[in-house]
Amino acid sequence: MTTESPSKPAVKKIGMIQALNMALHEAMSKDERVIVLGEDVADPEEGGIVGVTKGLSTAYGDLRCRSTPISEQAIVGAAIGAAIVGMKPIAEIMLMNFTTVAMDMIVNHAAKLRFMSGGQTGVPLVIRTATGAGLSVGGQHADYYEAWFAHTPGIKVVMASTPADAYGLLLSAIDDPDPVIFVENTLLYFSQGEPPEPGKRVPLSVANVVKPGSDVSLVCYGSHVAPSLAAAGKLEAEGISVEVIDLRTISPWDRKTVLASVAKTGRAVITHEAVKPFGVGAEISSVIHEELFDKLKGPVQRVGAPYCPVPYSKPLEVAFMQGAEAIEAAVRKTLQARAAA
Amino acid sequence: MSSAPIPDRAILVDMYRKMTTIKQNDEKSRAIILSGKIPMVYYSPRGQECIPAAVSVNLTPEDNICTIYRGTHDMIAKGVPLKDLWAELAGRATGTCKGKGGPMHITHPASGVLVTTGIVGSSLPIANGVALASQIRGDKRVAVAYFGDAASNIGAFHEALNMAAVWKLPVIFVCQNNRYGEHTKYEKTTAAKQIADRGAAYSMPGVRVDGNDPVAMYNVAKTAIDRARAGEGPTLIEAMTFRFYGHVFGDADKYMDPGEKKAAMAADPVPRYRQWLIDNGHITAGELETMEKQIDAELTEAIEAAIDAPWPEVSELRKDVFAEEIAA
Numbered sequence A: 001m002t003t004e005s006p007s008k009p010a011v012k013k014i015g016m017i018q019a020l021n022m023a024l025h026e027a028m029s030k031d032e033r034v035i036v037l038g039e040d041v042a043d044p045e046e047g048g049i050v051g052v053t054k055g056l057s058t059a060y061g062d063l064r065c066r067s068t069p070i071s072e073q074a075i076v077g078a079a080i081g082a083a084i085v086g087m088k089p090i091a092e093i094m095l096m097n098f099t100t101v102a103m104d105m106i107v108n109h110a111a112k113l114r115f116m117s118g119g120q121t122g123v124p125l126v127i128r129t130a131t132g133a134g135l136s137v138g139g140q141h142a143d144y145y146e147a148w149f150a151h152t153p154g155i156k157v158v159m160a161s162t163p164a165d166a167y168g169l170l171l172s173a174i175d176d177p178d179p180v181i182f183v184e185n186t187l188l189y190f191s192q193g194e195p196p197e198p199g200k201r202v203p204l205s206v207a208n209v210v211k212p213g214s215d216v217s218l219v220c221y222g223s224h225v226a227p228s229l230a231a232a233g234k235l236e237a238e239g240i241s242v243e244v245i246d247l248r249t250i251s252p253w254d255r256k257t258v259l260a261s262v263a264k265t266g267r268a269v270i271t272h273e274a275v276k277p278f279g280v281g282a283e284i285s286s287v288i289h290e291e292l293f294d295k296l297k298g299p300v301q302r303v304g305a306p307y308c309p310v311p312y313s314k315p316l317e318v319a320f321m322q323g324a325e326a327i328e329a330a331v332r333k334t335l336q337a338r339a340a341a
Numbered sequence B: 001m002s003s004a005p006i007p008d009r010a011i012l013v014d015m016y017r018k019m020t021t022i023k024q025n026d027e028k029s030r031a032i033i034l035s036g037k038i039p040m041v042y043y044s045p046r047g048q049e050c051i052p053a054a055v056s057v058n059l060t061p062e063d064n065i066c067t068i069y070r071g072t073h074d075m076i077a078k079g080v081p082l083k084d085l086w087a088e089l090a091g092r093a094t095g096t097c098k099g100k101g102g103p104m105h106i107t108h109p110a111s112g113v114l115v116t117t118g119i120v121g122s123s124l125p126i127a128n129g130v131a132l133a134s135q136i137r138g139d140k141r142v143a144v145a146y147f148g149d150a151a152s153n154i155g156a157f158h159e160a161l162n163m164a165a166v167w168k169l170p171v172i173f174v175c176q177n178n179r180y181g182e183h184t185k186y187e188k189t190t191a192a193k194q195i196a197d198r199g200a201a202y203s204m205p206g207v208r209v210d211g212n213d214p215v216a217m218y219n220v221a222k223t224a225i226d227r228a229r230a231g232e233g234p235t236l237i238e239a240m241t242f243r244f245y246g247h248v249f250g251d252a253d254k255y256m257d258p259g260e261k262k263a264a265m266a267a268d269p270v271p272r273y274r275q276w277l278i279d280n281g282h283i284t285a286g287e288l289e290t291m292e293k294q295i296d297a298e299l300t301e302a303i304e305a306a307i308d309a310p311w312p313e314v315s316e317l318r319k320d321v322f323a324e325e326i327a328a
């Protein structure tokens, strides 16, 4: 048991929405090239549906933070065009399901223009978008498509699990010379965490070992970090030591940190909210097998949603969403291999 | 109320029945959400009752519609049974979609509700396909695509209008212009002075009408539907209206001038039409009261049945992904 030392002043926690908003203010106040485009993002429209972009149009003018028509293709297209000629656009696509309407712009253009032009043009674009099950919004408002984007060479994919990470990762995404899809989780919007240090970047493609451990490596990101920590805490009480790694950037991912961890533990579980088949977990599991086959003490396990659209009905949605219990079971399964051997 | 031609009494009364059912359904929806008994995401259509009521009295049960998340009015007007609708809103196994779709995806082919989409603009291209099948089969059915004003700025709208016009599809595009898309005002995002004008770009009739005037709305819908059924092609209808409860229920409406909503609510199309029916001798107040009481009882029964209905089994996650059930 640890107790707060009385001399240490309690730091005021901040919310996810506030952290994202602070990062946008930080970027826009320091760099005139940073602009924000999206539906309802300006202040007359309440600064975004949950208020992530609040205050930006008032502070930096309505040319730099502009509410758009409902035209995702035109939003991302305009962001790409502006990026090519030196702006640093942040396009907000309200929900990840709506990126589908802009898929041509994202996949055929944002991702490929640098390569196809032989490096003459680049697209320093950030697409902020949100998603996540748990709010009973059914099949078209809660999908996770990170695997689609990760499977498209030329786009980076980022997901933060805490306010401070969200702040630092968003700033790095804005600094980055290439397109980044920055995926926010709708339930985590209402979470609290330690405040970030002003201006402090969290580098892309660097994972965070949230909890060190020696028996199993548990790789997670976004909404699955908290349940991973909960599962690890429970197993710890039984003497099972789990190393929890928050990937933070899905693509390109931090192979070094993950492989070093699995080389040490010999066991791995990958967990994400997205549907399990053909998901990010499959790629990570494969790389682990390719690189560390001799060191593995058991087959790598994956946790993800079942193969179906996000259901509406509460008991179905609860069954669809995998949490600490499923993660714990997967960890135990990697350990069974040892027992059987 | 618009002047002649005034439809038959039976049609006038049927329109009112649909309108008041939608209004009462909305009142019950908001109350049940607040009570916590059926939590759901709810895009209230209150204020827009007249549009689908006037369209639907011109449709046959075999005609089809594709609608959107703000669509309970369209569904009720087309005849989705209230019990099935409410069981779906409650996420129960007995719902229209076994609880899998929910409020944004109500589907009931038996009453002609083929698609409800949560994606802005997507009702139009799909309605084209439904109309295309009718054109090929020669079955004289028409398809209606409902959508909002802000949806007219998405590519799908423009692609669908062009295809429907060039192929003369039996489809009617009904834009319910409530002057806002989420929190953004029409003028801020839409270059056309009126959406009806966009019809001209695709060589199809574009008609703007007071969507809160049942007689005017009826006549415009009838002309468009007759035209489509006769094989003369699509029409774009822009029905002017207003949503009384913001974008999504719980909306604080801070982006809106308070006077705007007040004025719209003061001109509530449902009681206004009710009074007109009485004043013009189409029906008596007593008859209307009886009708309203009966609808209230029907709704109450539907909601109570929904609350008592069973939840779906978890094995449903493996069913309906494909026609064939996925093995456990």
Ligand SMILES: Cc1ncc(C[n+]2csc(CCOP(=O)(O)OP(=O)(O)O)c2C)c(N)n1
Pocket: A039, A070, A072, A094, A098, A101, B070, B118, B119, B120, B121, B147, B148, B149, B150, B151, B152, B176, B178, B180, B181, B182, B247
């Ligand atoms: C492609 C897409 N982009 C954004 C959204 C989020 N969204 C839902 S409703 C809506 C406003 C639509 O306004 P309008 O078409 O006028 O219909 P109304 O809601 O006013 O009936 C928006 C932006 C969405 N559902 N789909």
Ligand SMILES: [Mg+2]
Pocket: B148, B149, B150, B176, B177, B178, B179, B180, B181, B182
């Ligand atoms: Mg609208």
